[in-house]
Amino acid sequence: MPFPKTFDDLKAAGYTFLDDATCRDCGEEIEWWETPNGKKMPIDHMTRGSDPVRVHFDTCTERSDKW
Numbered sequence: 283m284p285f286p287k288t289f290d291d292l293k294a295a296g297y298t299f300l301d302d303a304t305c306r307d308c309g310e311e312i313e314w315w316e317t318p319n320g321k322k323m324p325i326d327h328m329t330r331g332s333d334p335v336r337v338h339f340d341t342c343t344e345r346s347d348k349w
Contacts, residue, residue: 307344
């Protein structure tokens with residue numbers, strides 16, 4: 283199954299919103315989501331509807347090797 287492209291796709295695929303947060307490395311707003319397999323995943327903050335889904339691991343400007 284391909285990774286969801288929009289907020290609506292994310293919900294339809296069984297991902298669950300957990301909480302809003304701030305990235306401890308770059309300070310950007312992120313959202314924590316749980317995958318259908320029970321893993322936690324940081325997503326760049328989205329408004330809703332057709333906003334694109336961007337995994338924060340891919341966009342963090344201060345990403346460290348510890349991820």
